[in-house]
Amino acid sequence: MNNSIRSTEWMNEGNCRNFPPAVFFPADGAGVDRARLICATCPVVSQCLEYALEEHIDHGVWGGCSERERRRIAKRRRIEVRAASH
Numbered sequence: 001m002n003n004s005i006r007s008t009e010w011m012n013e014g015n016c017r018n019f020p021p022a023v024f025f026p027a028d029g030a031g032v033d034r035a036r037l038i039c040a041t042c043p044v045v046s047q048c049l050e051y052a053l054e055e056h057i058d059h060g061v062w063g064g065c066s067e068r069e070r071r072r073i074a075k076r077r078r079i080e081v082r083a084a085s086h
């Protein structure tokens with residue numbers, strides 16, 4: 001297997017496979033909350049969040065987090081990496 005190709009097999013296990021994709025690209029906060037509820041019981045929530053963070057996915061709810069939440073997590077991680085390197 002080519003290691004440069006990230007595995008996305010976990011996507012087959014996601015709760016979202018039972019919902020229309022539009023559910024995970026909500027237009028308002030209520031929609032984000034609905035998507036989050038589905039993610040909350042998803043067996044691959046961790047893989048999904050890491051994938052979205054590493055791939056810099058800007059849109060939609062991934063891993064139970066909105067775009068804004070993922071930006072916050074990414075920022076916090078950058079700060080932690082900087083702090084650890086000093």
Ligand code: SF4
Pocket residue numbers: 011013014015016017024038039042043044045046048049061062063064
């Ligand atoms: S965490 Fe949410 S978006 Fe990710 S695979 Fe699961 S249900 Fe889908």
